[in-house]
Structures are given as structure tokens and as C-alpha cells.
Amino acid sequence: MYFENSCIFGEFPLDPCDHLRRNEEELEKRSASKSSRFLYYRNGEVLMEDEAGLIPKFISHAPHNGILIFLGEQAGRSYFACSVDQSEEDFSGGYFLDLRTIARNTSENEFSGIPSLLARGKMVLDWHDRNRFCANCGLQNESGRGGYIRHCTSCKKEYFPRIDPVVIMMIIWKDKCLLGRSAHFKPGVYSALAGFMEQGETIEEAVRREVLEESGIRVGHVDYVKSQPWPFPSTLMIGAIGEALNNHIDIDSDELEDAGWFDKNQIREVLKTGGNDKFRLPEKFAIARHLLDYWLRQA
Ligand SMILES: [Zn+2]
Numbered sequence: 001m002y003f004e005n006s007c008i009f010g011e012f013p014l015d016p017c018d019h020l021r022r023n024e025e026e027l028e029k030r031s032a033s034k035s036s037r038f039l040y041y042r043n044g045e046v047l048m049e050d051e052a053g054l055i056p057k058f059i060s061h062a063p064h065n066g067i068l069i070f071l072g073e074q075a076g077r078s079y080f081a082c083s084v085d086q087s088e089e090d091f092s093g094g095y096f097l098d099l100r101t102i103a104r105n106t107s108e109n110e111f112s113g114i115p116s117l118l119a120r121g122k123m124v125l126d127w128h129d130r131n132r133f134c135a136n137c138g139l140q141n142e143s144g145r146g147g148y149i150r151h152c153t154s155c156k157k158e159y160f161p162r163i164d165p166v167v168i169m170m171i172i173w174k175d176k177c178l179l180g181r182s183a184h185f186k187p188g189v190y191s192a193l194a195g196f197m198e199q200g201e202t203i204e205e206a207v208r209r210e211v212l213e214e215s216g217i218r219v220g221h222v223d224y225v226k227s228q229p230w231p232f233p234s235t236l237m238i239g240a241i242g243e244a245l246n247n248h249i250d251i252d253s254d255e256l257e258d259a260g261w262f263d264k265n266q267i268r269e270v271l272k273t274g275g276n277d278k279f280r281l282p283e284k285f286a287i288a289r290h291l292l293d294y295w296l297r298q299a
Contacts, residue, residue: 007228008103008285012120013113014072014079021145027070030078031062038062039071039081039121044233045096046118053102054110056118057094069124070146071117081121081147083129099231103285119231124148126233127161135159164235167206168194170291171219173244173261177295178217180251180259187277190262192288194237195255207240215259216250219243225294228287237287241295264296 020026030036037058040047049055062068062082069081099122103115124147134141134152141150141159150159170192171178179190195210197203204222211219219242228237251259270281271292282288 007226007287007290008106008111008115009099009119009229009231010116010227011111011113012072012116014074014117016072017070021070021148027068027146030070031068031080033078034060035076036060036062036078036080038068039079039118040091040094041081041083041122041125042085042096044122044126045098046102046122047091047094048097048102049094051095051097052105053095053097054105056114067125067128067143067147069121069128069148071121079117081125083125104283106285116229119229123229123231123234124161126231130233131159162234165197165238166194166230166235167197167203167210167238167240168192168287168291169207169211169219169222169240169242170225170295171211171215171217171242171244172295173217173247176261176263177267177292178211178215178244178249178259179262180215180256182255183257185257186280188275188280189282190258190260190279191282191286192239192291193256193259194288197238203238203240207242211242214252214255216246216248218245220245225291226287228290230287239287239291241291267292267296 037060039056040059047057049057062080063084066083071079071081099119102118106115128143131150132141134155134157136157137152137155139152139154141152144151148161178193180193181190193211193214197206203224207222208219211217222240222242225239225241227239230237247261249259270279275281281292
């Protein structure tokens with residue numbers, strides 16, 4: 001088992017207080033309480049104290065309009081996420097930043113659940129934005145249970161925040177691992193292959209299907225390694241390691257621009273130097289880097 005280095009966007013720091021989500025009166029009271037704190041989001045970005053995005057700007061009142069997400073409580077204080085528009089108020093003294101910037105600037109040693117808190121607010125708010133109308137009858141939906149449900153005002157159908165599972169895998173052939181690059185990656189970046197799971201698949205089946213489709217490599221044994229919430233917009237990255245049964249790469253050029261086998265020395269060298277425009281690795285906050293670290297540690 002592998003418990004080292006939790007992933008950024010994991011480790012939610014609050015008690016989500018599920019039992020309070022049905023208690024509208026209590027949530028109303030807390031949303032009006034001076035002791036509560038509010039994270040403000042705008043266009044998928046969150047308000048931070050500093051330009052580097054290390055400290056969230058906790059506001060002590062709710063905005064006038066919009067959906068409130070009850071994130072939970074810690075030490076008797078309630079936390080909410082809410083979306084605000086440009087005209088809401090003066091946000092000088094704060095910076096709206098995207099979560100990739102925040103993740104990039106937060107070192108693995110110093111994060112303590114804050115990126116997870118910010119990510120959860122973003123994911124739930126994004127979900128509300130994309131689900132304003134009932135998929136069953138087309139009429140307006142309403143938010144409920146602290147923002148964790150939308151119900152149709154007409155046909156009464158209920159909807160819950162969705163998560164899209166993606167498998168991401170380190171595929172091993174003897175002493176080498178398989179990495180590929182998509183055309184949209186930054187120059188030189190090679191990463192673990194990844195893809196959305198399909199309905200009715202196990203994680204193992206999804207790993208085998210994706211790798212075969214993208215690279216022509218057949219995969220045998222698959223082990224789960226770790227997972228990472230990925231708030232762009234609401235993915236769960238499921239990290240796995242698998243054994244290749246053949247090594248001849250035949251890429252699907254719709255998915256990949258290139259793929260290859262890399263040994264541990266090549267990977268260690270790039271980790272040391274940072275690499276160049278011909279070969280570099282994913283950023284350290286991505287689960288692909290954790291999978292590489294996991295493989296490097298194996299004998
Ligand atoms: Zn409906």
C-alpha cells in the first residue's frame with residue numbers, strides 16, 4: 001500500500017456536517033452569522049489574499065445574490081462557497097486566481113487541505129452553473145441541501161453533483177515506463193496515459209482499453225495506486241500501475257502526438273534538471289508525477 005504524499009486537492013480539511021444539509025433553518029442562521037466565512041468565486045477563480053495564491057481571502061459576509069454552498073465547519077466556524085459577479089462589490093485587496101496557479105505555487109510540504117477546500121467549492125459551484133435546468137422536463141431547477149442537490153420545481157426530479165472518473169496509468173515493460181504526449185501539452189511534456197472511464201467498466205478494464213486504444217500496448221495485471229480530485233471541472237483521477245504484455249507502440253494519432261518507453265535514469269535526470277523542450281515531465285501537483293515517484297521507488 002502507498003500512503004505517502006497525499007495529492008493536492010485531496011485531504012478535505014472541514015467536517016462536511018452532512019446532517020445539517022437538510023436543516024434549512026440552521027443553514028440560514030449560519031449563513032447570516034458573523035462568525036461564518038465565505039469563499040468568493042468568479043468565473044471559476046477564487047478570491048485569494050495574495051497574488052501567489054497561498055492564502056484564501058475569507059470574507060465575513062455572504063454576497064447579496066447567488067447560490068451558497070455549505071462546505072462544512074471547523075472549530076465551530078462555518079464555511080461557505082459562493083459565486084459573485086463583477087458588479088457585486090469592490091474586490092480590491094484580493095486576487096481572483098485559478099486553481100492551477102494555486103496548486104502550482106503550493107508546495108507539497110505546506111498544503112494542509114486548503115487546495116481541497118478551494119477545489120470543492122469550485123466543483124460544486126461549476127456543477128450548479130451547468131445544471132440550471134431539469135434534464136427530464138426542461139424547467140428550472142432549484143438548489144437545496146446546502147448546495148448538494150438540485151431539484152426540479154415541476155417534475156420533482158432530483159440531481160446530485162456529478163464526478164467524472166478518469167483512469168491515469170503508469171504502464172511498465174521490464175525496466176521502462178510508457179509515457180505519451182498530446183498535441184495540447186506544453187512543449188516536451190510527456191505524461192502517463194489517461195482517459196475517461198466508460199459506463200459499465202471496472203477500473204482495470206478502463207486502463208486496458210485506454211492504453212490499447214492510444215498506444216497499441218496490451219496490459220495485463222493492474223494495481224490501483226492512489227487518486228486525486230481534479231477540479232477542471234469535476235474529475236476524479238484514478239491512478240494505477242499496469243504491466244505491459246507487448247512493447248511495440250502503435251499510437252492513435254487522434255489522441256497522442258508521440259509515446260515512448262523511458263527508463264528510470266532518464267526520468268531521474270529530468271527530475272533533477274527540469275528537462276527541456278524535447279523532454280520534460282508533468283508538474284509536481286499532478287498525479288502523473290506521483291505515479292512516476294511510486295514507480296521510481298520500486299526496486
Ligand atoms: Zn423536471
